[in-house]
Amino acid sequence: ENGYLYLAYSDTGGPYDGGKGRLYRYATATGTWTDISPAAEADTYYGFSGLTVDRQRPGTVMATAYSSWWPDTQIFRSTDSGATWSQAWSYTSYPDRENRYTMDVSSSPWLTWGANPTPPEQTPKLGWMTEALEIDPFDSDRMMYGTGATIYGTQNLTNWDEAGGTFAIEPMVRGLEETAVNDLASPPSGAPLLSALGDVGGFRHTSLTEVPSMMYTSPNFTSTTSLDFAETKPDVVVRAGNLDSGPHIAFSTDNGANWFGGTDPSGVSGGGTVAAGADGSRFVWSPAGTGVQYTTGFGTSWQASTGIPAGAIVESDRVDPTTFYGFKSGKFYVSTDGGASFTASAATGLPAGDSVRFKALPGGEGDVWLAGGAADGPYGLWHSTDGGATFTKLPGVDAADTVGFGKAAPGASYQTLFTSAEIGGVRGIFRSTDEGATWTRVNDDAHQWGWTGAAITGDPRVYGRVYVATNGRGVIYGDTSDTGGGTDPGPGPDPTPTGACEVTYTVTNQWSGGFQADVRLTNTGTSAWNGWTLDWSFPGDQKVNQMWNAEHTQSGTSVTARNVGWNAGVAPGASVDFGFTGSWSGTNAEPEGFAVAGRACPTAT
Template sequence: MPPVLRAHRTRVLPALCGLIGGLLVGGPVASADDHAPVAAAVKAAPYDWKNVRVDGGGFVPGIVFNRSERHLAYARTDIGGAYRWQESSASWTPLLDSVGWDDWGHAGVVSLASDSVDPDRVYAAVGTYTNDWDPGNGAVLRSADRGATWRKADLPFKLGGNMPGRGMGERLAVDPHDNDVLYLGAPSGKGLWRSTDAGATWRQVTNFPNPGDFQQDPGDTSGYNSDKQGIVWVTFDESTGAGDGKTQTLYVGVADKANSVYRSTDGGGTWSRVGGQPTGLLAHKGVLDAENGYLYLAYSDRAGPYDGGKGQVWRYATRTGEWKNISPVAEADTSYGFSGLSVDRQHPGTVMVTGYSSWWPDTQIFRTRDSGANWTSAWSYSAYPTRQNRYTMDISSVPWLSWGAHPAPPEQSPKLGWMTESLEIDPFDSDRMMYGTGATVYGTENLTRWDAPGGTFTIRPMVKGLEETAVNDLAAPESGAPLLSALGDIGGFRHTDLTKVPERMYTSPTFSSTTSLDHAAARPSTVVRSGDADAAPHVAFSTDNGVTWSGGQEPSGVTGGGTVAAAADGSRFVWSPAGAGVHTAAGPGAAWTAAGGIPQGAVVESDRVDPKRFYGFKSGTFYASSDGGSTFTAKASTGLPAEGPVKFQAVPGRTGDIWLAGGKAGGTYGLWHSTNGGASFTRVAGVQEADTIGFGKAAPGASYQALYTSARIGGVRGVFRSTDAGASWVRVNDAGHQWGWTGGAITGDPNVYGRVYVGTNGRGIVQGDTAAR
C-alpha cells in the first residue's frame, strides 16, 4: 500500500494500493464494478451522507475562476478530489465522491480547467502518483454540467496530483476561441497532449520540442522525487483568435531551468523556445494579460510545494519580445520561491504573487498596480521583530487554524499561510481574492483596501464544504463527545457537535499526525492517543474525554506513534510505537515497561470488558494477554493474513469477542471472527475483502451490535452493515458516494442505530445515517 505525502509537512499515511469512459452519475471516475448490479446476496440500504465538519485540513494547490460567468469557481486538492464554489451558501460542493476503490488514484487532481465559452463544461486531469504507488494510469474527466456528472478519457500514462510540483500549473487548458481544443502538460517525459473533441480523445503533440526533464531528487529510488516534472502550464493568448478559429498564440511552461517557456503562433502547429528568457529557475506559473500584452511568470529554484530557496518574477512583453525582471524582492534577498500568480482582470495592471515557500515567520503575498514597477507586501517589519500587517485575520468560522500556537514574534497565530501555490483574484470582482494553503482556503471580500493608505483588508477562511483530511483512526465513546478522530497532518479533534467545526485540535502535546487513539470502554473519560512528532512525547493522555491532554513518558527508541490501547476501565495502557517494542503502563503518564511474548510493530487493541485483556497481531499471528499487557501468548489460530495491513476490534460488552479485517489482494484477504479471545477464528463467508471493522448500536430487536466494514462482499466494493453478527450484509453507500479509499477507519455510533462514521484518505470523515424513503 502506497504512502500518502502531502499537506503542510511531509507525512506518511497508509493508502490503498482507454478511450472513453461511461457516464458517471453524481461524481466521477468509476470502475466497471461501480455500475454493475449489486449481487443478489447483498442488499442495499438507503443512506444520507454528509461530512463531519472540520473545514479544510489539507493542501489546496489550485483555484480556478471561470472567465465568462460570475461566481463560477473550482478548487482542486492533491488527494481529496475537486470542488465547485456555491455562491448562495459561500461553500464548496464536492464533485468527485463517486471515485471508487479500484480507481482511488483518480481522487488526486493535478489540474482543472473551466470553459469560458461554455461555462457548463469543466475538465479535471486526475491521478495521484506517477510511480508504482498508484497502480492505475491517469485520466481526463469531462463534464457538461459543472461536475454533476462526468465522462472519462483514460490516458496511456500516469498523472501526479500528489507528486512534487503539484502546485505548478495549470497543466490543463481550454482554447478560449475553439473550446473543443484542449491541451494537457504531462509529467514523466510524456510531453504535451492535445484534444480536438472536447476531451473525449487525446493525442501527443509529437513536435513539441521539450518534455521537461527537471527532477526534484534524481537519486530517489522510490520514483517519487525522481520523476521528471514535465510540462507544467499552458496559457492561451486570447487576443490572437479570430471568428470561429482556434487561438493562434499559446505559451507552454516546461520544467527545465534553461528552457522553460515555449510558444506557438500558428495554433499549435509549430513550437519554439521564447528567446531571451531567464534561466536557472523553474517557471511555476505563466499568466497572460492580453489587454496590455504581458505574460507574467513566477519562478522558483525548486518544484515545490514544500521547498524553494530562491525565486524571481518576470514580465514578458508579447508584442515587443522584451523580458523584464520585476521581482518584488531581489533574488539575493529571498529565501523562497514565487508562485500563486494572478492578474486582476478588471484592472490588468494589478498583479499579485506569493512567496509560496516562505515558511518562517510566515508566507508572503505581494501586489503591484503598475504591472510590476512597484510592489507592496502583505506584511513588513516596522521594527524587527514587530510586524506591520496590511490585513486582519478572522478565523472564527474555523478556529482550529490557530493551531493552538502562541509563537514569539515575528511569528503570529494564525499564520497567513504556507505552501501558498494558488492565489486568484475574482475576474469579476477586484475585491474578492482566494488563495490555498497547506490547510485551508483563505479569502477576502475587500481586497482593494490593501491599496488605501493605512487601510487593512480582512482575510477569512473560505473553505466550508471542502473537507480534505486523511483519517487514521476513529472512536465513538459511549458517553461524552460523540466522536474522536485521529488525523494526518492536523492531529485530530474532539467533536461535541458533528455539524460544527471544533474549536481546536488536540494540543499539549501536538502531533503532526495522530496514528492511533482509544478510550476506556467502561470509563470513556479516559482517552489515549499516539502519533508522529518532531520530538517526544509521542503519546498523550486525557482524563476528561479528550478536552485536555498531557504528554506521557516513553521508552527509548520511539520514532513514531504506532498503535495504542486503553484497558476497559482505564487502569492500564498498551503501546506499540514505531521504533520500539510493545510496552505497557499502569495509568496515564506512568513509566512504560516492555511487554513479553509479542514482536515489535504488532498492532495492539484492548478487550472492551476485561481490563486485564489486551490483544495484538502481526504477520498472521494473533497474540493475547491476560495480565494487563505485561506478557502476551501467541495463539494457535490459523488462516489469518500474513501479508497486508490488518485492523481488528473487540466487541463492546462481550469478553473475548473479536473481529479482524485485512490482508492483501492476491493473497489471504477477508474478515474473521473469534468468540474465544483469539484462540480460533472463523472466516466470514461471502466477504472477499475487508479492510476495516467497527461496531454501533444494535438494530431494534437485535442483541448483537451492528457491524460496519469497508469491504468487497458479493463482488461489490462498498461500505456495509450487518445486524445479525455477519450472517448477512447490506451495502449502505452507493455509486455516487465512494470517496476513493476508505480502508483507514470505521465505527458505528453506540447511541444511534444505523449511524456510521467512515474515514477516508483525503475526503475527511463521512457520516452516514439511515434515510427515510
C-alpha cells in the same frame, strides 16, 4: 487584454524545500521577457507561485511566496503590471511587523493551533504552502488562496491599494483541513466522536455540524496515529502520535476535553498504536522505535511486554480489563495479564502482511473482528468468538480493509457491523445487522471518497450512524433512512418529515446576471427525517440553473428542492447542505417563505 503574459516559478518543487524563484513578464507585441520579481534573487528562499491577474483590471497582478514557512508566507501585489510591488506584511523594526490585513478565524478557531509564537511569527499565520491564489474574475474585491491548513480569502481586497488601508482575511470554508484520518472512536457517553488526524492532530467532536474550537493540545501532536478509550469508563482516553520533541503519548480523564502527556520509554520515535484496558486501569502501547510496552496508571513508568514482536498492532478486549490483543505478520497474539506477556494464537489463514485492522466487540468478551490482507494472499473479514484462539473467514466478503461497530438495529441482539470492503464484486461502505450474514451498501458510486480503509466506526448511541475515515477528505459521517433495521427500503412516496426546521441561505458568489448560493437545512425537531423537501419563493426573477446534492423543480418564482438518495436521512440536530447556480436581473434578494412539507422554516441569522 494588455498584451502581457506572466510566468512564476520556483527552482524546487516544494512545498517543504523552498528555493530560488523569479517572476517574468512577456510582452506579446515585442517578444520581450522582463524580470519583474518583487524581491532580489539573493533574498528569495521560497520560490514564487499563486500567480493571478485581475480580469477586471488587467494591470493588477498577484503572487505568493510559495514555500515560506518561517516566519510566514508572503503575498505580493502590483497594480502596474509588475513595475512596482507591495507586500501583505513588512517589517517596521525587526522583529515587529506591520500587516496590510486583518485575520478573523472565529469560524475555525483551531487555526491558531493554540500557539503563542515569538515575533516575527504570528498566529494565526497568513499561511504556508501557498501554491494557489486567485482573484475572482467577476469581482476585484474577492480573492482566495490555499494554504497547508485551509482556504483563506477576502471580500474587500482592493482596500489593499488605499493608503493605510487593510483588507480582511477569513477562512472561506466550513470545516476542517483536507486531512488524512488515522483513527476514529465513538464512546458510549461524552463526545459522539474522537478523531486521530494527520497534520492537525485530531479533535473532540462535541457536535457533528460545528467546527471544533481546538485540536488536542498538551501535547499537540503533529499527527495522532492511534487513540482509544476505556470501554466501561469512557472518560479515560489515550492517544499516541508524532512530535518533534516531547512525549509521544497523552492521557485524558474527561473524555478528551483536556490532556496531559505521559512518559516515553527509551527509544520511542513515533506514535504507533495504543490500547486502553476496559476499565481504564492499564494501557498497552506499541510505539515506533521500540518494542510493545505496558503500564498501570497513566504512563509514568513503562515495562516491555514479552512474546510479541515490535511494531505489532495492539487493541484491548472491551470487557476483560486484563486482556489485550496484538497482530503482526500473519500472527495473532493474546495477553491475559494486562499486557505483561503475550502468547501467539494457533489461528491460521490470516493475512500475511501488516495491512490489518481489528477490533473487539463492546460488551462481548473475546469477540474479535479482523479485516485486511492483500490481493496476492488472504484478504477479507474474519471473526473470532474465543478471544482469537480461532478465526472464521466470512464468506462473500471478497476484500475488507477495516471494521467497526455501532448500535444494534431495533429488534436485533448483536451490534451493527460496518466495513470498508468489496462484497459481491462491489467496493463500498457496508453495514450488517445480522452478524455479517448479509450486507447492505450504505454509500453509492457518486460518494466513494478515495481510500476509506484506515478506520470506520458506528455510533453506540444512534443506530445506523457511521463515521468513515478518508485519506484527504476528513471524516465523513452518515445516518440511515432504515430506522427499522434489515434491508434498506427502496423509493417510497413523497417524503413528509415531521418536526421543526431552520434554513441558512448564503450567496457565495455573484456576478452580472448570475450567482451561486449555498443552502443548509437543519432538523431542529426531535425526530429523524426519512426524506425531505424544501420549498421557497424568489422575490424577483431569479432562476435556478443547476443544483447539486438535491433535485429541484421551479414554476415561476416557486422552487422545490428534494433530497437525493444518499442524504434522505437527517437526524435531530443534524443538517443537510446543497447548492445551486442561478440567474438574476434587477435585484438578487434572498428567497422568502422557506418551508419543509408545508411547515415554515425560520432563517438563521
